[in-house]
Every structure is written in C-alpha cells, then in structure tokens.
Amino acid sequence: MLPANYQVRNxxxxxxxxxxxMAGVTDTLFRRVIRGLxxxxxxxxxxxxxxxxxxxxxxxxQYLYFQEDEHPITAQLFGANPKVMADAARMVxxxxxxxxxxxxxxxxxxxxxxxGSGLLRELPLLDEIFRSVRAAVRIPLTIKLRAxxxxxxxxxxxxxxxxxxxxxxxxxxxxxxxLQGYSGKADWNIITKVKQAATIPIIGNGDIQCPEDxxxxxxxxGCDAVMIGRAAATNPWIFAQMEEFRKTGRYFTPTExxxxxxxxxxxxxxxxxxxxxxxxxxxxxxxxxxxxxxxGSELRRIVHLARTPGEVxxxxxxxxxxxxxxxxxxxxxxxxxxxxxxTLRT
Numbered sequence: 001m002l003p004a005n006y007q008v009r010n011x012x013x014x015x016x017x018x019x020x021x022m023a024g025v026t027d028t029l030f031r032r033v034i035r036g037l038x039x040x041x042x043x044x045x046x047x048x049x050x051x052x053x054x055x056x057x058x059x060x061x062q063y064l065y066f067q068e069d070e071h072p073i074t075a076q077l078f079g080a081n082p083k084v085m086a087d088a089a090r091m092v093x094x095x096x097x098x099x100x101x102x103x104x105x106x107x108x109x110x111x112x113x114x115x116g117s118g119l120l121r122e123l124p125l126l127d128e129i130f131r132s133v134r135a136a137v138r139i140p141l142t143i144k145l146r147a148x149x150x151x152x153x154x155x156x157x158x159x160x161x162x163x164x165x166x167x168x169x170x171x172x173x174x175x176x177x178x179l180q181g182y183s184g185k186a187d188w189n190i191i192t193k194v195k196q197a198a199t200i201p202i203i204g205n206g207d208i209q210c211p212e213d214x215x216x217x218x219x220x221x222g223c224d225a226v227m228i229g230r231a232a233a234t235n236p237w238i239f240a241q242m243e244e245f246r247k248t249g250r251y252f253t254p255t256e257x258x259x260x261x262x263x264x265x266x267x268x269x270x271x272x273x274x275x276x277x278x279x280x281x282x283x284x285x286x287x288x289x290x291x292x293x294x295x296g297s298e299l300r301r302i303v304h305l306a307r308t309p310g311e312v313x314x315x316x317x318x319x320x321x322x323x324x325x326x327x328x329x330x331x332x333x334x335x336x337x338x339x340x341x342x343t344l345r346t
Contacts, residue, residue, distance in 0.1 A: 001215050002246045005041065006201045006224040008140045008170045011072060011098055013041040013225065015243050017214075018172065018203055020229030021047045021076040021103070021144070024284055028066050029269050033262065034232060035070060039239030041225070043073045047103045050079030050088035051114070064095060071098060074142065078103035078115040082128045086136035093137045100137060102129065102168075104145035104159070107178045117146045117178035120155055123162065130166035144172040144205070144227075147190045150179045157194050164200055172203035172227050182230075191221040203227045210238070211245035233288035236262060259293050260320040267316060271309045278309040294323070 005014035019026060019034055021044040031043045045063060052060025066073055075092040077100060079085045089100045104126070106116035119126045134141055143163055148154040160171045175190035176182070186206030195202040204223035208214050214226045231238050237258075241251040254262075266285065270278050286303040290296035299319050306312040 002211075002218050002226065002242060003224060004246070006170075006203075008099065008142065008201060011140055013072060015039060015041045015239075015246065016225035017239050017242055018042045018225060018227040019044055019232055019239070020172075020205060020227045021045060021101070022229055022233065023047060023106075023108075024281070025233055025288075027063070027281075028070065029266065029273065030233075030285075031070055031073070032067065033236055033266055034239060037237055037240050037262075039241070039243035041072070043070050044101065045073070045075045047076045047078050047106055047111075047116075048088075049114075050077045050081070050085045053077070053088040053091055054084050064092065064097075066097075073097060074099040074101045076101040076103050076144065078106060078111055080115045080119060080122075080125065080129070082125075082132035085129050086132040089133045089137045089141075093139050097139065099140040099142055100133070101142045101144055101172075102133065104143055105174050107146070107181050112178065117149065120146065120149050120159065120178065121153070123155070123159070126159065127162055127166060130163055130168055134167035140169045141167065142170040142172070143168055144174070144203075146178055147173070147175045147187065148177050150177050153177075154190065156190055157197050160194050160198050160200070160202075164198065168200065170201040170203065170224075171198070172205050173223075174205045176206060188217060188221050191217070191223055195222045195224075201225065205229065211242045211251050214242050215245065230288075233285070234291055236289070254292075256294060256320075256323065259289075263289060263293075264313070264316055264320070267309075267313050271313055279306075279312070282306075282309060282312045 003016040005012055006016045017040050019040050023046050026046050034040050048063045049060050064075055075097045077088050092100045103116055104119055112118035145159055147156045156173055173191045173194050175187045191204045201224040203225045204217045204221050205227035208228055209231050217226055228238055237254050245251040267282055270281055283304055286300050290299045293299055302315040303312055306315050
C-alpha cells in the first residue's frame with residue numbers, strides 16, 4: 001500500500017503524497033482547496049521563472065504568494081542561469097517556504113529554451129545549477145524531472161545520482177520523455193530503476209488516476225511517495241481518497257452535492273479575489289473539473305458563454321438548482337468503493 005510518510009532531512013511529509021506543480025492551476029486558491037479536502041502531504045507552487053523573481057516582476061512574484069495554512073509547501077523554480085537560480089532560491093527561502101524545487105520536467109517550448117526538461121541535454125550546466133542553488137539556501141532542495149529528452153537519452157538515473165552528490169535531497173520522477181509530452185504511457189520501470197540506485201527519497205509521478213493506481217505504483221516501484229498532477233484538477237478529492245484507501249482499503253465517492261459545493265465555493269473565492277485573470281481561471285477549471293459532473297458538457301458551455309466572473313457564478317448556481325429540481329442529485333451521503341487485493345495486481 002501507500003507509504004504513510006517520507007522525510008526530506010528534517011521535513012516530515014505525511015501523508016506521503018504531493019500535489020504536482022501545474023502552470024495556471026496550482027495557485028494559492030487551488031492549493032487551499034486541496035489542503036482543505038485533506039490527504040495531501042505537500043503542496044507545490046506553479047513553476048516560476050527564476051529570472052522573473054530576481055527582476056521582482058510583479059506578475060511572477062504573484063505566483064509565490066501563499067498563506068500559512070499551506071505549510072508544508074515547496075516553491076518550484078525554472079531557469080538555466082546558475083547564479084540567477086541561486087538568487088531566486090534565496091528569495092524563496094526568505095519568503096518562508098519549506099523547500100525549493102528545480103523544474104527539469106516542463107516540456108513547453110518556451111520553458112525548454114530557458115530550463116525545464118531542456119536541461120536534461122546539458123548535464124554539466126545542470127550540475128552547476130544544483131551546486132549553486134544548494135550553496136545558496138539552507139532549506140531542503142529537491143528536483144522534479146522527466147525520464148530524458150527522448151527515448152535514446154534516458155538520463156533520469158544519471159541525473160539523480162549527480163543531484164545526490166550535489167546535495168539535492170529528494171527527486172520526483174515523471175517517466176515520460178520530453179518528446180512524449182503527455183502522450184503514450186508513463187514507464188514506471190524507470191521509477192523503479194531510479195529508486196533502486198538512489199539514496200534519497202524518490203517520488204513517483206505519472207498516470208495515477210485513482211487510489212488503486214497510486215498503490216500499484218508504490219508496490220511496483222518501491223517509491224517513497226506519489227505525486228498527483230492532472231488527476232487532482234479533475235478530482236480534487238483524490239488525496240483524501242488515497243489516505244482513506246491507505247487506512248481502510250476502500251474510499252469514498254464524492255456526490256453531486258459535494259461537487260456543487262466545491263465548484264461554487266472555488267468560483268466565489270476567485271470572484272472575491274478580483275484577480276485580473278479571473279475569467280481565464282474559471283474557464284480553465286471548468287475544462288478540468290466538470291468532467292466529473294453529470295451533464296458536465298452543458299456546465300462547461302455555460303461557463304464559457306459567461307461574460308463576467310459574476311455571471312459564471314450565477315450560471316453555475318442555476319445549473320445545479322435545475323438538476324436538483326428534476327432529481328438530478330444523487331444521495332448526499334458519499335458511497336464507498338471496496339477494493340480487493342487482486343485489483344492492485346492487475
């Protein structure tokens with residue numbers, strides 16, 4: 001089953017589950033939703049430009065805003081200049097983050113040009129970045145990386161060994177290459193090989209859609225923790241489900257009323273924040289979250305047709321009121337899914 005916790009130096013993370021950094025998703029509002037639902041041991045920021053931080057760019061610094069109830073929390077940085085990365089990490093430490101993480105996984109072209117998975121092709125530079133950042137901060141230093149640039153350059157094990165020698169204290173592995181993007185199947189065997197060779201905690205990431213997947217990954221790879229990305233945006237309860245599954249062998253299923261409360265509450269928080277990109281965030285979240293809602297295509301449509309954040313909130317309320325009026329809401333008590341041991345071995 002899933003590990004109960006893992007430790008990065010003096011930082012104990014319990015449960016052994018991590019919210020992956022996702023651009024445009026894992027801002028403070030979304031992170032607090034995840035924290036409030038329970039079961040997530042460690043939160044991570046959106047990946048953030050080290051150049052933007054050191055230039056004190058207002059928009060970039062907004063990515064690093066967090067509240068006290070988000071601890072433990074890690075700030076993730078990307079960049080390719082060792083000095084700038086070190087300076088940005090120092091600023092992250094001064095802001096009160098529990099750890100700093102280096103992004104070696106983002107496949108986006110604009111990020112690859114100045115860091116992200118592009119650094120997997122420049123190992124001497126990467127080693128210099130590791131050592132510069134390690135020397136700059138006292139808080140734990142971790143990394144998140146892909147398997148390699150392409151199938152002919154699988155370097156995850158080599159990078160993790162190099163990182164260990166430079167003082168990096170944990171590594172999350174997404175076992176797809178940069179050229180794969182998010183297509184194809186994540187090769188969990190790569191996580192297994194890295195774990196067998198590593199002396200630092202290894203966090204597995206990739207193709208976890210439900211608690212059974214997380215348990216299988218831990219069972220098959222021996223990883224110390226699991227990291228959830230896209231599945232958390234479609235099902236924010238997944239961390240709470242994994243924790244219940246770890247303890248009892250079963251887990252609850254959110255009801256339609258649960259989904260209504262979460263979506264309505266999240267949208268109202270966005271509305272109250274008066275953020276300049278409120279409409280974009282609402283529409284983006286609708287694309288993710290509403291796939292778990294009955295008649296979600298209609299809900300996505302009315303969100304995307306709205307002209308103001310206030311209109312989005314009104315449309316969402318009317319949508320659920322209509323469903324309730326025609327008996328569209330299932331029972332308010334959540335059901336449970338029983339899982340047999342054989343399920344985990346399939």
